[in-house]
């Protein structure tokens with residue numbers, strides 16, 4: 094089965110005011126399946142918006158191709174492309190009512206009155222705005238405007254919906270609620286979403302697949318768990334969630350495990366797969382991978398950050414080297430600053446980066 | 450309700466503007482309104498007696514002895530309104546595309562062009578209109594150019610025609626149209642245009658359903674600012690229009706300065722003002738409806 098959206102070798106360069114060039118897209122290959130929720134994630138300026146605009150047709154590619162259902166979109170102007178966008182600023186038409194905003198895609202296609210009324214009503218209902226059709230966008234709250242933008246983009250039943258940071262203007266609670274609703278909506282509509290965010294938590298919560306971009310390239314893509322548990326590089330490991338990275342030299346292999354040692358002499362057990370004695374590598378362990386007792390990394394709690402149900406502890410290893418970040422439940426008897434601890438972990442949880 | 454102190458502050462702050470408007474706008478307006486129903490004095494000035502024939506001369510109930518009804522006044526009024534409308538439309542057609550083009554220029558170019566648009570204000574209107582006289586007359590620059598290029602065989606008679614009047618009016622009014630229009634176009638949110646395309650609207654649909662309504666306040670403002678002085682303008686017809694180009698402004702000017710019939714001039718002025726007000730109110734009401 095071929096993918097709904099196929100992007101091959103997408104390139105786009107911009108001239109900078111300083112006289113140089115910047116490659117906003119530097120050879121991007123991406124496939125999106127017909128019912129997939131794909132998130133483009135990455136630091137500011139890595140090319141997420143540019144990629145989205147290349148799909149919607151507002152940005153011309155210097156090279157490469159964008160295909161939808163096997164048909165090349167390259168020559169089609171934006172208004173001929175069978176996909177819709179939810180804009181970051183919502184871009185609602187202030188001079189039209191909510192209902193007319195939502196019905197715009199049908200209005201310009203000239204559908205008959207009855208269909209128009211029915212589809213607009215259904216779209217408003219899907220986003221929970223029934224009965225607000227007669228209002229003006231200026232009479233709505235931020236969250237409601239967001240929903241209007243969403244209803245407007247789905248009313249014509251596109252196969253693919255593009256969303257550029259649609260939740261960034263909302264407060265945290267509303268954002269979390271909308272995350273769930275969006276995911277739910279995508280499921281019910283059975284269409285593909287390409288969702289841009291630079292919030293890694295948002296990406297992990299919502300996506301079937303996370304595509305992490307860096308400087309115009311795709312650094313890594315995979316399921317949220319994959320990206321979180323098996324980052325390919327230091328960049329990915331540090332961008333997605335908190336992580337502890339250890340630069341080690343492999344000392345010996347014992348059974349299925351390897352023993353590595355940091356420059357400070359801290360010993361770590363790792364899965365041996367692919368490692369040879371004498372090799373240097375970078376190992377990643379997430380803060381939640383550690384237990385505070387019965388381990389073999391002796392250290393002392395140096396700082397403690399309260400996060401609500403969890404505590405974030407910074408443990409200074411006795412052997413030296415950078416502090417290790419550890420998540421602990423916040424309950425009676427949780428270690429205070431200065432308490433000696435011995436950190437334990439399951440060696441299978443340790444992940445060796447492909448690329449240092 | 451504002452506290453007494455705040456009200457005093459407000460009164461003090463508003464006093465100068467109120468005073469100036471009262472003395473230099475409202476009072477003269479009242480005088481004109483009053484004069485328009487008084488009897489003309491024999492040697493200018495007014496006689497203090499109620500006299501509705503001033504309006505009768507314009508609208509058709511004159512007594513036929515002292516005052517005679519002449520349809521020419523209504524014709525001149527209609528012509529003035531027509532010329533003003535034409536001026537507004539031509540200014541719009543000229544300025545709208547330029548405003549879009551300019552709003553896309555980089556900042557410093559935009560400032561330069563804005564400055565160029567206001568450049569005419571730095572020299573006298575009369576001088577600029579006489580320059581047009583020199584350009585348009587049979588032996589003028591325009592005809593010399595056209596003859597040299599072989600476009601025409603004989604000089605065109607443009608000067609002292611309605612076309613010359615409209616040309617002159619458009620010329621002096623363009624900056625007044627351009628500035629509010631540019632402000633509106635420059636403020637247009639580009640993402641709205643993109644959203645319209647994204648939702649499948651063609652360029653024409655996007656223009657009609659999004660760009661036009663979104664820039665309508667600028668269009669209305671520019672049209673109003675151009676329309677009002679155009680209806681009453683008498684300098685352009687004076688210099689470029691000759692005798693055939695008589696407009697409402699000239700007529701009123703003549704009543705006050707040559708015919709020395711102040712009441713009739715006042716009545717004409719009141720008619721012009723009422724008509725302009727009615728036109729404006731309908732325009733504003735209609736644009737409200739379009740914007741919903």
Ligand SMILES: Nc1ncnc2c1ncn2[C@@H]1O[C@H](COP(=O)(O)OP(=O)(O)OP(=O)(O)O)[C@@H](O)[C@H]1O
Pocket residue numbers: 107108109115116117135136137138139140141142143144291
């Ligand atoms: N029209 C343009 N002209 C010049 N440079 C541009 C233009 N659009 C984008 N760029 C540059 O291309 C790069 C990628 O921009 P893009 O908007 O795709 O980033 P992004 O990943 O969406 O970032 P953010 O998370 O901040 O929205 C940036 O360095 C940006 O400065």
Ligand SMILES: [Mg+2]
Pocket residue numbers: 141142143
């Ligand atoms: Mg962006």
